[in-house]
Amino acid sequence: MLTFYFAPGSSSMAVHIALYEIGMPFDARALSFARKEQLRPDYVALNPEGKVPVLIVDGKPLSEVAACLYYLAKTHPEANLIPTDLAGEAQAISWMSFVAATIHPAGRVGGPENVVKAFGLAERKLGTNDWALGAYSIADIHLFRLYWRYRTHATRHLNPDDYPRLETHFNRMMARPAVQRTLEVETEIGYELPW
DSSP states (O other): OOEEEEEETTTTHHHOOOOOHOOOOOOEEEEEHHHHHHSHHHHHOOOTOOSSSSSTTTTTEEEEEHHHHHHHHHGGGGOOOOOOSSSHHHHHHHHHHHHHIIIIIIIHHHHHHHHHHHHHHHHHHTTSSSSSSSOOOOHHHHHHHHHHHHHHTTSOOOOGGHHHHHHHHHHHHTHHHHHHHHHHHHHHOOOOOOO
8 A cells, every 4th residue: 555645735736636537545744834744754754845745655756746646647547647658748747747747836936927928938838638648647747736736725926817728628527536535625724825
C-alpha cells in the first residue's frame, strides 16, 4: 500500500485526485501547514524541501507532483491517465512541465499580472480540446488543481469569465467522482493555505 503525505488544497491535491482515479488503496497522512508539520524532522527526512506531496513507494519517498502523477499513471495503465504512445506521453510531460514551471510560480514571481498571463497561455494551449491531450489524463488533473485554487480561493487574481475554455474544463473536472471525493476529504480536514 502507498503512503501519501499531503496538505489540503496544496499541490498535493492533484496526486490525491489521481489516487482516487486509479482506485488503489492508500494510507493518507495529512500535514498541517499552520502547525508547520511539513518542517518536522521526520518529514524533512522524507523530503528535504519540506513540501508536499510525498508518496512512499517500496519504502522510498517520491516527491513532486509531476513525478507522482507520472508514477501513478504508468503503474496503473488500466486507468488510462497517460497516452500509451511516446509522442502522447511526451505531450503529457510537456503539459505538466508547463503547469509546474509557468502556472504554479506565477503569483510568486510576477504577481497578479503574471497569474493572468499564465492562465491566458493555458487557455490558448487548451484550445478547443475537451481535455489537455484530447482524452482525460494526468495533465488535466495537474492543470485543474491550480485553476481550482485561483478560481475558488484567489479570485482577485483572475476573472473566470476571461477563461471560457478553462471554465469548461473546470466544470468537467468537478463532475468527476475522484475530484468530488478529494474535495470532500480535504474540505473536511480544512484548508490552511495562504490565499
